[in-house]
Amino acid sequence: MLRRNIRMRREYLYRKSLEGKERLLYEKKRKIREALQEGKPIPTELRNEEAALRREIDLEDENTAVPRTHIDDEYAHAAEKDPKILLTTSRDPSAPLQQFVKELSYVFPNAQRMNRGGQVISEIIESCRAHDYTDVVLVHEHRGVPDGLIVCHLPYGPTAYFGLLNVVTRHEIKDKKAIGTMPEAYPHLIFDNFSTKLGERTANILKYLFPVPKPDTKRIVTFSNQSDYVSFRHHIYEKHGGPKSIELKEIGPRFELRLYQIKLGTVDQAEAQIEWVIRPYMNTSKKRKFLSD
Amino acid sequence: MADSKDAGEEALRRLIATFQPSFLAPNPALSETSRAASRHLFSALRPFCPKSPLDQLLIDGFDAEQIWQQIDLQSQPLLSSLRRQVKHFAKNPEEISKLKVVPLGKKVEKEQREDWVEESDGFDEELEDDEEGEGKGGEEGMDIEDEDEEQGRESDNEEESEGEDEEEKGEDGEAGDGGIEDKFLKIDELAKYLEKEEENFEKAEEDTRGKKGADDEENTEDDDDDDEEEEEEEEESDEDAEFGFGGEDAAGDMENARYEDFFGDKGKYSKKMKAQLHQESEGSDEEDDDMKFKKQNKGTASTHQKQLEKIHSKIEEMEKANLEPKTWTMQGEVTAAKRPKNSALEVDLDFEHNVRPAPVITEEVTASIEDMIKKRITEGNFNDVQKAPKLPSKVPREVKELDDNKSKKGLAEIYEQEYVEKEDPTSAPLSFRDEQKQQASVLFKKLGLKLDALAHFSFAPKPVIEDMSVQINVPALAMEEIAPVAVSDAAMLAPEEVFEGKGDIKEETELTKEERKRRRANKKRRFKAAAVKRMGKKVQEGALPNQMNG
Numbered sequence: 108m109l110r111r112n113i114r115m116r117r118e119y120l121y122r123k124s125l126e127g128k129e130r131l132l133y134e135k136k137r138k139i140r141e142a143l144q145e146g147k148p149i150p151t152e153l154r155n156e157e158a159a160l161r162r163e164i165d166l167e168d169e170n171t172a173v174p175r176t177h178i179d180d181e182y183a184h185a186a187e188k189d190p191k192i193l194l195t196t197s198r199d200p201s202a203p204l205q206q207f208v209k210e211l212s213y214v215f216p217n218a219q220r221m222n223r224g225g226q227v228i229s230e231i232i233e234s235c236r237a238h239d240y241t242d243v244v245l246v247h248e249h250r251g252v253p254d255g256l257i258v259c260h261l262p263y264g265p266t267a268y269f270g271l272l273n274v275v276t277r278h279e280i281k282d283k284k285a286i287g288t289m290p291e292a293y294p295h296l297i298f299d300n301f302s303t304k305l306g307e308r309t310a311n312i313l314k315y316l317f318p319v320p321k322p323d324t325k326r327i328v329t330f331s332n333q334s335d336y337v338s339f340r341h342h343i344y345e346k347h348g349g350p351k352s353i354e355l356k357e358i359g360p361r362f363e364l365r366l367y368q369i370k371l372g373t374v375d376q377a378e379a380q381i382e383w384v385i386r387p388y389m390n391t392s393k394k395r396k397f398l399s400d
Numbered sequence: 401m402a403d404s405k406d407a408g409e410e411a412l413r414r415l416i417a418t419f420q421p422s423f424l425a426p427n428p429a430l431s432e433t434s435r436a437a438s439r440h441l442f443s444a445l446r447p448f449c450p451k452s453p454l455d456q457l458l459i460d461g462f463d464a465e466q467i468w469q470q471i472d473l474q475s476q477p478l479l480s481s482l483r484r485q486v487k488h489f490a491k492n493p494e495e496i497s498k499l500k501v502v503p504l505g506k507k508v509e510k511e512q513r514e515d516w517v518e519e520s521d522g523f524d525e526e527l528e529d530d531e532e533g534e535g536k537g538g539e540e541g542m543d544i545e546d547e548d549e550e551q552g553r554e555s556d557n558e559e560e561s562e563g564e565d566e567e568e569k570g571e572d573g574e575a576g577d578g579g580i581e582d583k584f585l586k587i588d589e590l591a592k593y594l595e596k597e598e599e600n601f602e603k604a605e606e607d608t609r610g611k612k613g614a615d616d617e618e619n620t621e622d623d624d625d626d627d628e629e630e631e632e633e634e635e636e637s638d639e640d641a642e643f644g645f646g647g648e649d650a651a652g653d654m655e656n657a658r659y660e661d662f663f664g665d666k667g668k669y670s671k672k673m674k675a676q677l678h679q680e681s682e683g684s685d686e687e688d689d690d691m692k693f694k695k696q697n698k699g700t701a702s703t704h705q706k707q708l709e710k711i712h713s714k715i716e717e718m719e720k721a722n723l724e725p726k727t728w729t730m731q732g733e734v735t736a737a738k739r740p741k742n743s744a745l746e747v748d749l750d751f752e753h754n755v756r757p758a759p760v761i762t763e764e765v766t767a768s769i770e771d772m773i774k775k776r777i778t779e780g781n782f783n784d785v786q787k788a789p790k791l792p793s794k795v796p797r798e799v800k801e802l803d804d805n806k807s808k809k810g811l812a813e814i815y816e817q818e819y820v821e822k823e824d825p826t827s828a829p830l831s832f833r834d835e836q837k838q839q840a841s842v843l844f845k846k847l848g849l850k851l852d853a854l855a856h857f858s859f860a861p862k863p864v865i866e867d868m869s870v871q872i873n874v875p876a877l878a879m880e881e882i883a884p885v886a887v888s889d890a891a892m893l894a895p896e897e898v899f900e901g902k903g904d905i906k907e908e909t910e911l912t913k914e915e916r917k918r919r920r921a922n923k924k925r926r927f928k929a930a931a932v933k934r935m936g937k938k939v940q941e942g943a944l945p946n947q948m949n950g
Contacts, residue, residue, distance in 0.1 A: 186788035272758045297776050298783040310783070319787045327777070331769050336759050340769060344777055353774045363759065387755045 112236070119263055123177040133174045136164055177371070178308070181264045182315055189318040190241040192218040195231065196248070199223075203251040206278045210360050211246065213289040214328070214341060215316055218244075229375040235261055242316055243374065256364065258312060259374045265382065267312045268368040272336070275361045286358060290343065293320035300332040305383055306398040309337075309366055327355075330364075332398050337364040366398065408440020435459040438467065442474065449478050487598065 135153055139160050142149045149157055194212050196204055200223065212220040235243055240261055247255030253276075256269040280286050296317055301310040313330055329340040341359030346352065372379025386392050411433045422430065442457035452474045459467060489496050701709075728739040729747055736744075759765065776782065807814070845864070899905075906915070 186785060273761055295782040296784050297773060299772055299776075314783060314785055317785060319785050327773060329769065329773055331772065333759060333765075334756060336756075338759075338761075338765075338769060340773070342770075342773060344774075351778055353777055355770050355773060361761075363761075365758075390754060393754050393756060 108237075116263055119177065119180055122175070122180060126174070126176055129174040132160075136160055136167075140164055178311070181260060181262070182311065185241070185315040186319075188241070189217055190316055191239065192242045192244055192316060193231075193235055193240050194218055194220045194244045194246070195223050196246050197223065197255075198225065201248060201251045203276070203278070204246065204248040204253055207248075207253045207274070207276050207360065208246050210277050210289075211244070213291065214359055215244075216291065216293050216318055232259070232261075232373050232375045244316075245374070253362070257374060258316065260312065260315070261373065263373060265308075265312060266368075266370045266372065266374050266379075267309065267366060268370075269337075269364040269366055272363040272365060273361075277358070277360055289358060290326050292324045292326050293318050294326035294328045294341075295320055295324055297327060297329040297331070299329070300399045301330075302400045303398060305369075306332065308369065308382075309398060312369075335365065335396055335398050337366070337398070338362075339364060405440065405443070408436055408443070411436035412440055435467070438471070442471065445474060445478065448481070449474055451477055483598065490595070 135156065138150055139153060139157060141147075143161075153160065192215050194208055194215070196208055200208070208220055212218045231243065242261060242264075243259045245255075245257040245259070246253055247257075253271050253274050256271055257266060258269070259266040277286060277289075294317065296314060298310040298314065301307055310330070317328070325343050325345065327342045327344060329338070329342070331338045331340070339360075339362050340357065341361070342355045342357050345354045345356070347354060367385040369382040369384075370376075370379045371382050383397075385397075415430075415433050415437045418430065418433075436459075439457040439459055442454075446452065446455065454470055454473060457467065457470055462470075728734050728743065731738070809817075911919070
């Protein structure tokens with residue numbers, strides 16, 4: 108089992124390392140294809156390899172035309188298997204944080220909450236791999252207020268680090284009757300204004316935490332991006348009458364997410380490659396938006 | 401003498417007893433009474449001022465101003481001597497107890513002071529109300545009222561102020577209760593203030609004149625908002641300064657003042673000369689004003705002088721601040737070690753933040769998000785996870801069906817068929833399953849034909865001609881695993897089909913010499929045996945044809 112894991116990881120890394128070459132090849136093929144379509148002469152730097160590349164172009168089908176990336180490897184099985192999530196906290200959580208984590212375990216379908224106790228992160232990851240979990244979510248706090256969220260996709264998946272702001276939990280709402288119980292149907296998802304590549308990547312990371320829903324569920328989970336702050340909202344809707352009247356009722360916690368790092372490894376791998384990290388002290392960072400245009 | 405004295409006392413009593421507002425209207429009888437009372441008081445005080453030129457207050461034919469000046473002539477040296485006495489008592493409190501309290505009229509050397517204080521106490525209590533409201537007003541009203549009234553008033557005021565001074569300069573225990581103290585006048589404060597003034601005055605006698613002037617100025621500045629009593633004190637303190645400076649001389653030193661009095665040694669030039677000059681001029685102005693007993697402004701200095709004063713004090717402060725080391729907030733780069741503990745918490749630090757501030761979730765923001773959600777719902781445009789098309793990962797296994805009918809083929813034919821398959825995989829016959837399929841399709845075609853006939857052959861599909869084709873028992877689709885977890889390298893043949901043998905298999909190169917010899921010997925033996933058998937066969941065969949032919 109261990110040797111199998113090691114081998115699989117090495118294969119994954121090898122394929123990741125090949126990506127650069129594959130991408131080059133893909134670019135060359137693309138240039139040739141364009142030149143052929145437009146009837147222009149083939150660019151001179153590709154003259155030598157042109158024959159071989161042309162043959163490959165003829166032979167490729169839709170699977171091989173697009174180069175496979177490590178992202179596809181990471182989420183290869185995501186569409187087939189339902190995700191299985193483990194939720195836990197930092198060490199020695201306060202009561203409000205525990206309540207928040209309990210709420211989150213209802214938000215994500217097929218999620219399991221676990222007490223942290225004194226476990227080390229590497230232990231947690233090992234046991235999750237062994238039990239076939241797809242994701243681990245850690246929640247951190249500051250004096251009772253949840254302030255950090257770490258989403259780690261499991262086989263060797265990416266880890267996304269978010270900061271939480273403006274957290275409003277269901278426990279804070281005093282009127283228990285008004286809010287009712289949390290429905291457990293698989294929700295529809297809405298991702299709004301994730302237009303850059305990094306935005307797509309983040310949206311994917313969050314998307315694959317949820318399973319495939321039924322088309323007629325009434326439960327909606329929304330991630331709406333506004334200048335790099337992603338708002339999480341959780342609603343139930345009802346359609347009264349015909350004329351496009353929709354009534355939204357907000358349930359569930361509400362918070363803002365702020366992405367500050369994506370790492371290409373699991374949480375316990377400290378030396379994993381950093382895909383993207385926030386740069387708050389750069390002078391132009393105030394003017395730039397990374398998740399949208 | 402006694403008569404006059406009695407008359408005087410009588411007058412005083414009558415004056416005290418008069419109805420207060422009657423002083424407002426001119427009244428010759430009242431003025432006579434007040435003059436008599438003043439004279440009486442003057443005479444009473446006469447023994448205490450040995451140097452006074454006047455033995456008696458001259459009231460006949462003199463107007464208010466002149467009487468006032470006579471009183472002043474007597475009171476000024478009196479005040480200074482009183483001061484000295486008070487200081488003496490302050491230093492030696494035990495002497496106070498030696499003083500005896502004597503009722504009005506008795507003249508004992510030491511006790512006179514006490515009387516005096518008592519008397520003035522009583523007097524003060526009566527006239528406190530007047531003075532209180534109108535201390536300044538009274539003097540200002542001088543112009544308004546008649547001369548007679550003025551005289552009476554002035555004398556009253558003068559006496560009262562004297563009395564107050566005495567009271568104030570008396571022991572602290574002598575604080576008048578009830579009528580004298582109210583929210584403006586606090587006797588204790590007055591006493592303390594006077595003592596402070598005297599201390600300053602003492603210092604000034606040793607220091608230069610300028611410093612004293614500065615102190616006075618400051619005092620006057622400080623007391624700007626105080627009430628009239630303290631202003632009076634100031635005046636008196638200034639007056640005393642005058643007097644003190646000139647020693648015990650009578651009022652009249654102002655004319656004899658010299659440069660040295662003001663500026664000390666001519667040779668010395670200190671930094672603050674200019675400032676002092678200004679202060680001096682202010683001081684002298686003030687003294688002149690005092691001497692004229694005009695109370696125009698609070699500090700009795702012109703506005704310009706006061707402004708200049710303020711500016712100079714500010715300049716002094718700023719110069720002093722510049723000489724000291726700066727506060728840590730002004731020092732450029734400051735580490736935590738260089739500033740006092742927790743001082744950064746008190747200061748309002750200002751940074752330029754390079755991150756966009758966190759969004760405040762207002763009603764509008766929530767409404768906009770909800771609108772977007774509603775729009776998406778109506779469109780049905782969700783970003784759900786799409787289910788991937790499920791590719792069959794394995795070929796549907798062939799179900800081995802057991803046919804319990806007797807096999808139509810003989811065993812030899814079965815073996816023959818297997819051999820042919822092994823040699824040439826393409827020549828495999830139809831499997832049981834395929835046979836069934838074929839039968840089913842034939843049946844269906846028949847049925848179809850009949851149905852078409854019923855439908856009058858409006859559509860007659862081309863009849864399918866079946867030709868004999870060999871179907872191979874090999875999976876039609878060999879699927880590639882999406883994520884080959886393990887590539888099975890199991891061969892098509894079972895191990896025993898690959899090799900049949902027993903024992904330890906050794907290769908040519910592994911054999912020892914004996915082994916090789918043994919093998920060769922075995923081979924030879926077998927070859928020989930085979931050769932013999934062949935020979936035997938040939939002989940037999942050779943014999944038969946001979947027999948058949950022959």
